[in-house]
């Protein structure tokens with residue numbers, strides 16, 4: 001039977017992963033966090049001392065990168081990079097920038113594309129990223145473009161990092177976020193943009209509960225779940 005798929009795109013910190021995880025649990029879907037896959041490439045480049053803005057240097061490493069997605073008993077996605085669980089390591093702020101840098105490179109995107117499409121062929125998925133509705137799953141049953149003001153997104157991301165005891169300041173997080181927004185939206189290869197047939201959900205003025213309610217209604221309405 002044809003698998004159902006939901007695409008959620010939007011800038012960093014809009015709440016994509018939190019809401020997608022909630023929806024996955026509620027509707028019994030597999031949540032695929034595609035940013036985590038780009039983060040693995042970014043981490044690998046950093047570990048190997050490559051300049052993450054140097055396409056030649058990063059491309060030369062790609063053949064050595066083996067990424068697996070695993071799901072634990074709670075259905076939480078774990079990222080395995082060359083046999084090592086890097087699910088926590090990829091969340092560090094320096095990896096965010098590295099991921100954003102390497103994700104602008106066409107050879108990196110080409111390598112990761114089939115992996116993402118393969119997941120959607122095998123499972124009913126809710127997949128989040130930047131180009132899911134525009135490039136990875138253009139025929140997704142539902143596309144959501146989730147966004148919020150940069151200041152609100154930075155505050156949420158800062159609170160998350162604080163909870164994990166990562167030392168940083170709100171100003172640094174906001175600056176990183178603005179830089180990534182610019183990087184991700186202005187690149188030539190699969191830039192972040194709303195697909196024409198995506199539904200816009202702005203979470204600047206609404207909390208988690210209300211955001212989830214909107215998404216839940218969209219999924220039930222469109223996919224009959």
Ligand code: DC
Pocket residue numbers: 012013034035036038039096099100103104128129130131132180184
């Ligand atoms: O969602 P995230 O912040 O974990 O993603 C990390 C970086 O990966 C982000 O800055 C842009 C890139 N990315 C992408 O280019 N395409 C995707 N589908 C997902 C993420």
